[in-house]
Amino acid sequence: MKNHVWRPLYVALAIVLLILTARLFLVPKDFGVWERGYMYSWHRKGNEADWRAVKVKYKTTVYCKECHAREFNAINNSPHANIMCENCHGPALGHPEDPPTLTIDRHRDLCARCHALLPYKAGGRADIRGIRIDEHHPEAECVLCHWPHNPRQKGGA
């Protein structure tokens, strides 16, 4: 075949080679087909480690009770036993270094999450003592009268 037929082919070949070389450098070494096969596991393996390295913010009650044993014991022997400290005291993060003090949510809305009366006859919500939040001392914070670490007792927090 004549030269003018081959010339564009060389150009096309050069482009293909260029793309393949660029791919060699741009695609990470760990990109490929992993455990779950081509359909579900075609990915960059290193990303799994990226996700594992995300910082844990909620340290759970196990972490809190190390220093706050008194509060832990109090709430643990109350109807609020299953409520994690950090639901009201903000995520621990690096506490006590960072932040040294935690924000405490004392707002009525926090208690209303469970204790606002909903007119549902069955289910978990019906078993919780509910109040009409706009009628039951709407001007006050709940913790003025009810001690959240043991709601059976009275007292401010």
Added chain:
Amino acid sequence: MISRRNFCKKTMLLVGGMALPLTAFELFDPNKLLADKTDTAPVRWVFLVDTKKCVGCGFCVKACKTENETPYDANVTRTWVERYVVTRDGRTHIDSPKGARDGFTTARVDIGEGRFEEIKGEDVDKAFFVPKLCNQCDNPPCVQVCPVGATYQAADGVVLVDRKWCIGCGYCVMGCPYGVRFFHPVYHVAEKCNFCYHRITKGMKTACVDACAFGARRIGNIKDPDDPVTRIIMTERVNVLKEEYGTKPQVFYIGLSKEVK
């Protein structure tokens, strides 16, 4: 000029060539076949939701948004709680204001666009709450549609998104039948629940499981026959969402009702 014989020959060759599937050119790999047959991963994370225990407090949503740095006031969340109120006239009212980030503190139902519908207590036949999160499907449709390999399933079954690799095309957001995916307002890439991958791989529980005071949410390893969650899934009556889609969802529900979609 091409002869008739030659033309027929070449046509046959072309048709025959086109009929060969691409897989015919794939080399036979006995190791891969064995891997397909005997899945040896020691862990397969599954989730168990007991809707009968959920009271709609929304602490799970609050914890999830903080733990996974989903902007708190943006109307997107990795997990959310839906309220179903079935009234005497046969209607089902469903709402999840802000994904139930602040819980359900009023009987009126959010019907969208800032409007609410008052529902009287005596009209309610039944009402219940259903927490939702990513189902970490065994056949994840969101992964199949990703054109760049940015979302994938890890060996332990959790579907993850590579934030560096995602191009933000949104196919996966549309592909998920459960609507769990959204665009992260900060990173502008696809975002979804990943069972708090950083927590479960450290032996902790997910943030939502820890935040739930009622035991409505539990996480477990279905490969471990002694895992309490596995025992419940294997021995009790559990259901999954949208089974007919064939996605094999791995979030199991106790107490699902026909109203739940």
